[in-house]
Amino acid sequence: ETGVTQTPRHLVMGMTNKKSLKCEQHLGHNAMYWYKQSAKKPLELMFVYSLEERVENNSVPSRFSPECPNSSHLFLHLHTLQPEDSALYLCASSQDLLDRGLLGNEKLFFGSGTQLSVL
């Protein structure tokens, strides 16, 4: 139990569907993240939230829309996705925003991910 729970674990959707991924952390952390992991690329940071405010948006297409209603919950709303968006979507949290250097105490706690297939 990592303390970060993602639902659903698996999702199959058509290109015209609208769906949402949910992430909940039970660790009392202040920062939450969405990462995308696909077979051909390394983990890609998508969004970062700190105390419910978005602090990073890495040029992610608008068909991905994050929402952070409180410091424990993070959503990723999906609409009109493309087949190339099929990937494992990982949520992570950290106590606070990671400083420029990782000094040994800062680390990411990941959920188990949502395996998304877009048909």
Place this chain on the structure above:
Amino acid sequence: TQLLEQSPQFLSIQEGENLTVYCNSSSVFSSLQWYRQEPGEGPVLLVTVVTGGEVKKLKRLTFQFGDARKDSSLHITAAQPGDTGLYLCAAPYSSASKIIFGSGTRLSIRP
């Protein structure tokens, strides 16, 4: 262009053998982390190294941060099937909140 290059991409060895995997970059990092990701799960942090030349041991795993803080290695002694997984190196980059990852080494240990 990938900032963190990991090699090899795939490695399959017999139980009991030793192995080393590498994480290399042309950039200097203030620190570096290693994560292990098992099938169907998210990555789990193994270690953080922060000083050039630093060596850390975690049971049969030995991690080294290069003197110039551009590279790192992970050595596993007497590999066991439980070591199977995707090994990822990660480092802080650019902004205060951005951690970049290498593409990983997928390790398989045959019984």
